[in-house]
Amino acid sequence: MAVMLARNMERSRSEMEHRMRGINMPTHPSTIRLIAYWQDCGTHGGMRMGRDIPARDIAMMMPDLTVAEPVGDWADARIRLAGSAMVEYFGRDVDGALLSDTVAGETRDREMLLAGARTAIARNRPGIIEQILVDNGQEVLRQELTALPLLAPEGDARWILISTFSFDAQAGLFQARRADSKTRVISTAASRTG
Numbered sequence: 001m002a003v004m005l006a007r008n009m010e011r012s013r014s015e016m017e018h019r020m021r022g023i024n025m026p027t028h029p030s031t032i033r034l035i036a037y038w039q040d041c042g043t044h045g046g047m048r049m050g051r052d053i054p055a056r057d058i059a060m061m062m063p064d065l066t067v068a069e070p071v072g073d074w075a076d077a078r079i080r081l082a083g084s085a086m087v088e089y090f091g092r093d094v095d096g097a098l099l100s101d102t103v104a105g106e107t108r109d110r111e112m113l114l115a116g117a118r119t120a121i122a123r124n125r126p127g128i129i130e131q132i133l134v135d136n137g138q139e140v141l142r143q144e145l146t147a148l149p150l151l152a153p154e155g156d157a158r159w160i161l162i163s164t165f166s167f168d169a170q171a172g173l174f175q176a177r178r179a180d181s182k183t184r185v186i187s188t189a190a191s192r193t194g
Contacts, residue, residue: 016133016134016135016140017133017134017135018106018109018131018132018133018134019131019132019133019134020109020112020129020130020131020132021129021130022112022116022127022128022129022130023128023129023130023144024128025128026126026128026144026146027144028144028165028167030061030064030163030165031128031144031146031163031165033058033061034058034061034065034146034148034163035126035146035148037052037055037057037058038126038148038161045151045155046149046150046151047148047149047150047151047161048150048151048152048153048155049067049080049081049150049151049152049153049159050153053065053067053081053150053161054081061163061165062083063083063084063085064083064085064163064164064165064166065081065083065161065162065163065164066079066081066082066083066086066161066162066163066164067079067080067081067150067159067160067161067162068080068099068117068159068160068162069152069157069159070117070157070158070159070160071098073118074114074115074117074118074121075114076098076099076100076114077098077099077114077117077160078096078097078098078099079094079095079096079097079098079099079102080095080096080159081095082094082095085164085166086164089164090102099113099114112129113129113145113147113162116129116147117147117160120147120148120149120160121149121158121160124149125149126146126147126148127146127147128144128145128146128147129144129145129146129147130142130143130144130145131143131144131145141166141167142166142167143164143165143166143167144163144164144165144167145162145163145164146162146163146165147160147161147162148160148161148162148163149161
């Protein structure tokens with residue numbers, strides 16, 4: 001695993017090949033839990049920024065969550081809340097940035113994300129994308145991205161909540177990353193040096 005971490009540090013993830021495709025059903029356990037939380041919020045008028053996000057019920061997921069506000073009719077989006085995983089991914093804080101200035105990959109990938117936001121809001125249901133990052137022909141990261149409709153703090157506009165849950169590569173298979181996986185990796189690395 002340390003080799004994988006070192007490899008990712010040598011080359012920015014934004015420079016890697018991005019493969020994206022829409023999927024119908026979530027497979028990541030955190031995606032499934034987040035969708036269930038979103039559905040529960042629907043019983044009191046829908047998920048709302050400031051009331052339901054951030055929230056103690058989903059505190060373990062917050063590093064992997066992003067909130068975006070539309071610019072125009074989702075021609076672009078402004079990031080209003082970016083979890084710490086976004087800072088790690090981009091190597092900088094992206095709060096307040098435009099999606100067009102932060103999303104790596106092809107223009108069609110960004111358009112797919114924005115179209116997914118429009119569709120999720122229009123249908124009032126989650127939109128899910130599988131993203132695979134490839135470095136020199138080898139799959140190095142697989143993520144499940146989900147767009148969920150979200151009410152703005154005042155409840156007068158529809159924003160989007162984006163989750164980005166990663167799968168870990170273990171023995172060549174990608175498995176859902178558990179919330180404590182970073183701690184275990186750091187502890188393992190520290191025990192090797194000590």
